[in-house]
Amino acid sequence: MSRRPWLVTGGAGFIGSNFTLYARQVLGQPVVVLDKLTYAGNLSSLDPLRGDPDFTFVQGDIGDAALLADLFRTHRPAAIVHFAAESHVDRSLLGPRDFIDTNIVGTFTLLEAARQYQQTLPPEGHAVFRFLHVSTDEVYGSLTPEAAAFHERTPYAPNSPYSASKAASDHLVRAWHHSYGLPVLTTNCSNNYGPLQFPEKLIPLMLCKALAGEALPVYGDGLNVRDWLYVLDHCKGIARVLSQGQLGETYCIGGCNEQTNLSVVETLCQLLDERRPRADGLSYRQQIQFVADRPGHDRRYAIDASRMRDELGWQPEETFKTGLAKTVDWYLANEAWLQRVQSGAYRQWLQTQYGDQA
Ligand code: NAD
Numbered sequence: 001m002s003r004r005p006w007l008v009t010g011g012a013g014f015i016g017s018n019f020t021l022y023a024r025q026v027l028g029q030p031v032v033v034l035d036k037l038t039y040a041g042n043l044s045s046l047d048p049l050r051g052d053p054d055f056t057f058v059q060g061d062i063g064d065a066a067l068l069a070d071l072f073r074t075h076r077p078a079a080i081v082h083f084a085a086e087s088h089v090d091r092s093l094l095g096p097r098d099f100i101d102t103n104i105v106g107t108f109t110l111l112e113a114a115r116q117y118q119q120t121l122p123p124e125g126h127a128v129f130r131f132l133h134v135s136t137d138e139v140y141g142s143l144t145p146e147a148a149a150f151h152e153r154t155p156y157a158p159n160s161p162y163s164a165s166k167a168a169s170d171h172l173v174r175a176w177h178h179s180y181g182l183p184v185l186t187t188n189c190s191n192n193y194g195p196l197q198f199p200e201k202l203i204p205l206m207l208c209k210a211l212a213g214e215a216l217p218v219y220g221d222g223l224n225v226r227d228w229l230y231v232l233d234h235c236k237g238i239a240r241v242l243s244q245g246q247l248g249e250t251y252c253i254g255g256c257n258e259q260t261n262l263s264v265v266e267t268l269c270q271l272l273d274e275r276r277p278r279a280d281g282l283s284y285r286q287q288i289q290f291v292a293d294r295p296g297h298d299r300r301y302a303i304d305a306s307r308m309r310d311e312l313g314w315q316p317e318e319t320f321k322t323g324l325a326k327t328v329d330w331y332l333a334n335e336a337w338l339q340r341v342q343s344g345a346y347r348q349w350l351q352t353q354y355g356d357q358a
């Protein structure tokens, strides 16, 4: 593997930080992280890499073309792994602007910078250079209960401002390959869970609220289905696509693990009951409360990851049972991290989204 670094955008976010730690600590790959440090980015997630000479952190925006040109000139990355995005559906419903700016215009700016950089590479650098775009299964829309799972040829049908902005970015990435020969790869993954996830997403939000003795707000009837994948399995899948994927192709990555939201929350309650029983001896299940549904809430996502398995030999190593137990243990052991990320802005978000139940 080349010793030139990977440029990881959004590397202080949930999946990006897990990927950066995996790249440095397991693969020994030098990494430069570019992250704007929005509310969702936490530099403390990268604390284990402090003082590591093969790790560089740069605070900045993927929409800043001058900064990107400077970064490419200075670090001459072997690959770009593009995680940076606004990623939360509920926030996209309340304020879509940032999603358009970062997910669409930011990705466009990054693609242009990568294209210009590619032209400066010698033939051997040209041959190995990659732009891996990390995307989501939400671009495919919503499945009925009996429909076959999403796969690489499923037509796009995004339903939220978030998924529409990710779909737009996927199309830009595809076009930069087709029109300009940029060596791109795209991954479309299902819901991730695991350490270092910001507590606005279902699993860490419910953990925080359960421990704080607050209501656990399940949207609608709780029967929406997601396909959950442990974050480290996703990171390994991305590394596999980066090293073995076919240029211009897309890869669907999923957990083969469909669960209703209610069942996820109940399993979490059970794990907490075992590990940190409530003082009154009752189950955390008592705290479950059904609340108004998310507007336009996609009913079901599921991924057919057979291409990853058959062509790249990848499959999830973690079961939902082992992955969720590891996740709960991590949050219980890292309450300081959790405290740090729950700033005033976070409390304000809870108030806006959940009102009096916050
Ligand atoms: P996240 O919200 O936890 O992290 C996003 C990171 O991007 C943050 O560190 C943030 O500071 C940074 N960022 C935002 N705008 C930026 C900008 N303009 N310039 C530079 N940095 C910026 O997101 P995540 O859950 O880690 O998701 C990472 C990627 O994976 C996203 O592209 C998302 O669409 C995709 N994805 C996520 C999931 C999931 O379940 N979380 C599943 C499939 C795909």
Ligand code: DAU
Pocket: 087, 088, 089, 090, 135, 136, 137, 138, 189, 190, 191, 192, 200, 201, 202, 203, 205, 217, 218, 219, 220, 224, 225, 226, 261, 294, 301
């Ligand atoms: O499918 C991949 C996508 O998964 C990623 O592209 C997104 O970046 C990521 O945020 C995630 O999107 P979801 O909308 O599926 O994740 P979220 O954790 O917000 O919600 C999961 C399910 O739980 C969803 O059906 C809504 C429900 N939910 C969520 C919250 C925050 C609740 O019932 N109550 C809640 O308070």
